[in-house]
Amino acid sequence: MEFLWAFLVGGAICLIGQVLLDAAKLTPVQMLVVMAIVGIVLDGFHLYEHLVELAGAGATVPLTGFGYSLVHGAMEEGAKGLFKITDGVFEIASTTIVFSILFSVAAALFFKPRGSTG
Template sequence: MIYLWAFLIGGSICLFGQFLLDIVKLTSIQMLVTLVLIGIILDGFGLYEQLIEFAGAGATVPITGFGYSLVHGAMLNGENGLFYISDGVFELASTTIVFSILLSLIVAAIFKPKGVT
């Protein structure tokens, strides 16, 4: 049953992102920022943690999960003082950031852009 809920919740998040692109006519960057902000706001109110417990990877894999990990790390380390907030942000989100950069470099090394001959 957890797989069904992960699929439905993750699919609903992606469907909402597609709605923002097609119906609201946001650009890709505006849609990404909107979804990250939704994850941040939901974690600020303590709702995203409940969504993760309910849907598992269906809530952590979409881009809203990235916003959640940024804020959740800051909130956890923010208890230690103001200067520890940035450590917490990168503690939870570092894996996503590192793999995004590495994968981008690999793809850029293998493939040529469309306009280049």
């Protein structure tokens, strides 16, 4: 049952992102920012935690999950002290950030961009 919920919630989040791209005519970068902010706002109101409990990876893997992980860590560490907030931001989201950088470097090394000469 948890796989079904992960598929349905993750699919719904991706559907919303696709609607933003097609109907709202947002660029991919604008859609990324909007989806991350939605995750941030939902976690700020403690609503995204319910999605994570229900859907697991279906809620944490899409772009909204990245915003959630940034803010959730900051809120947890912020409760311990004001200067701990920056530690919390990178505690949960560090894996996502590191792998994003590594895969971007690998893609840049192995693939040639379109329109390049040489």
